Every structure is written in structure tokens, then in C-alpha cells.
Amino acid sequence: MQIGFIDFSKEERNKVLATLKLLGVQTALDELGVGSIRDAYSDILFPGISTIQTRAKYFVLIPYLFEKASKQKLSNGNEFHRWINDSEDKLVETLLRNSDDEETGIIGKNALRQKRSVKMKPSSIYWNGLRTFEIVRSSGISLSAACNVAWSEERKNDETDIKTDGETFDDDTAGHGNMVLFSPITAESDFVKTASIELTIKEAKFLESRILNATMSKNTLLSYLLKNKMNCNSFDEIPTVDLPDIISEDYQRAKSFADFIIGAHIRYNVIFSNYEDEDMIFEFNEWRTEFISKEFDLTNILERIPCNYATAKFCKDFSSAVHKNDTKAIDELIVAREKAVKGERAKLCKPKEYLYNYDRPVHFYRLDYRFRTAKTIIADIIKGLEGYANV
Incomplete structure (x- = not known):
């Protein structure tokens, strides 16, 4: 299938090209339409960072x-x-x-x-x-x-x-x-x-100053990690002990949502495999057992950001069905949600057209809110500040 678009302007064209590029990367899939929540928290935690940035230079x-x-x-x-x-x-x-x-x-x-x-x-x-x-x-x-x-x-x-x-x-x-x-x-x-x-020392100092002092990036997780020279291995490993309260609260909300929504994506793969992927079935059961044992405040998560009614309702209905252990309702929700988001491209509605790949389950990863890109940018600046780059 070929995809086309009307070339209204250079900037609109670039936006479409960026979208098409991301469609070719597994981590960009958004079959259940939660990208607006992911992006909202990404902008809060790591403003100015995008997934297609590569280096600070x-x-x-x-x-x-x-x-x-x-x-x-x-x-x-x-x-x-x-x-x-x-x-x-x-x-x-x-x-x-x-x-x-x-x-x-x-x-x-x-x-x-x-x-x-x-x-x-x-x-x-x-x-x-x-x-x-x-x-x-x-x-x-x-x-x-x-x-x-x-x-x-x-x-x-x-x-x-x-x-x-x-x-x-x-x-x-x-x-x-x-x-x-x-x-x-x-x-x-x-x-x-x-x-x-690589950054020179002068360039690294300049970028550090900009990120730490710019109105939209100061007092964010990005500036905190940079200021404290913390180049963590993963989003989940960021230490919260000394995080300022507002940053800690936003980080915990984002992390809690990632813990929650991965369950929906795991269940998506269970359905997509026609209930034959035993690994995904095991993963879902393990996820549900852990999820229902913890406190989860979805209202607090959604009230922090702009979120449309349909997306919020799907999240709330999914959470309710999980707690009731109503797998029929869970599956119906997921199938209906993908159809609402993807329309004719919904995979679950066309099992004969889309084949499940056991080696590459759909969206089987946790949201990290652009952390991987931010990690690279932070690492570049830290390295430059330490004087390892060419001067």
C-alpha cells in the first residue's frame, strides 16, 4: 500500500515525513490511541526533546x-x-x-x-x-x-x-x-x-545554561538530571529520593501510567495472536496480578494533562474491567478502541490481512516518555563539560 499526502508547505511536509518515519519504528506504534497522554507527559518531563533528535551538537x-x-x-x-x-x-x-x-x-x-x-x-x-x-x-x-x-x-x-x-x-x-x-x-x-x-566545553556550558534557565525547561526532570549529572540507564531507574516534589509527582504519574497501559498492549497481543501466544497470556496474567495489588489513581494522572473524552473513557473502562477480571469486557474494549483509532487499518478487525509476529509483538515495551533521547542529549552535555570533547 502506498501512502501519499498533499504538499501544502515545507513545514507541513516535514511534519508528515516525521510521522511516516516514526511509523517504520516499532516504538512509535499507537494502536490504542494513548499517544496524547504519552506526549503530554513527555513535554512535562523532557520539554524540547523529540524522539527523532539524535545528538546535542x-x-x-x-x-x-x-x-x-x-x-x-x-x-x-x-x-x-x-x-x-x-x-x-x-x-x-x-x-x-x-x-x-x-x-x-x-x-x-x-x-x-x-x-x-x-x-x-x-x-x-x-x-x-x-x-x-x-x-x-x-x-x-x-x-x-x-x-x-x-x-x-x-x-x-x-x-x-x-x-x-x-x-x-x-x-x-x-x-x-x-x-x-x-x-x-x-x-x-x-x-x-x-x-x-561531540560538544566542546564551551558548547556544553552553553547548552547546560539554556536548559537549566529557559522558562519551559527549568524545574523539569530534564534540567534536574542534567544539573545533577545523572545519566540513568532507564526511565524506571531514576531515583526519586531527592527529586523536588512537583517533578517527583509528575514522574510518578507518568511511571504509574506506563505500568498501567502496558497491560492493555500485552492483552492486545493476546487477541492479535488469536489467543495462541502463550508467552503473552502469561505476561498478561502476571501483569494483572501485580497491577491490582498496587494503588492506582487514574483520575490524578488524567487531570494533570489535557486528555480527550474517548481516551480517558477507554483508560477508565479498561482499569475497571481489569479489576473485575472480566476478560470478555477487556477484549471487547481493546478491539473497539483500535477500530475507533485506526479505522480500516485496525489489525484486530482483519485477522486474515494481518499476521501476528511472535518475534515482534505489537507495542510490547514500556513508555519512557522520550527518555532515551534525553539520555543521549544529557550524556553529550556531561561529556562536553568534563572536557573530553574536542576544544
């Missing part, structure tokens, strides 16, 4: 590219944007050449080997994070609008019409100097020739 490379682009003789904002994208493609070779062979996360590495470029550029992938950490100072400005601003600043235009995502950006200082767009960070050398994927 890109948070400084993009401002470097904007600074360099502003010195070019470009015709307009669109050309400015194209120059940024072309330069991102060229940086792939630089990063590969100057980084250790075992380094991962260089965007475009595989594409370069195939003599092509990636469609999703780092500037698009990291733009929301740049705004969240106030590296880009204007929280509502889009990437394309920022390119227009940077180009017009170069032309000394004091009045620039800046269009942002869904609103008009009306800042009197917008046309007065490139530093309005970005918090000050300047490359220490000719980065287009010398940059590696």
Missing part, C-alpha cells in the same frame, strides 16, 4: 549556520533557507571525518553512503527544541520565518513582516540585529571544516 550547529548564512549575499528568505539546508547536507561529511568511527547519531550518514540527502533536515528536527531552550529567543517563530528575519536583518530592514506558526510575530526588536533570533553562541573555529559530533 545540532543545538549549536544550527545557530552557527544561521550566523554564517547571514554573511552570504542571498536574494531573499527562501534562498536563505535553501542555503541552510544545503549546508546541513555538506556538514554530514565534516562530522563523519572529524568524529570517531564508533560515534552514532550523525544525521544523513546513511543517506550520504547512498549518494543522497535526507529529507528531514536537522534544522526542522531541532527547531522546537531550539525554541524551548530559548536558543531561538522568539518562542513562536517558525523556521521559515526565522530565515526571513535573518535575511532582512542582513539588509538592515527595520520593519519586517514575520509570520509565525498560527500567529503574527510583532516584536519591535525583530529587525535589529541577528542576536535577537539566537542566544549568543559563536563557533570557536571554522566549524564547516572542523566540527565533530
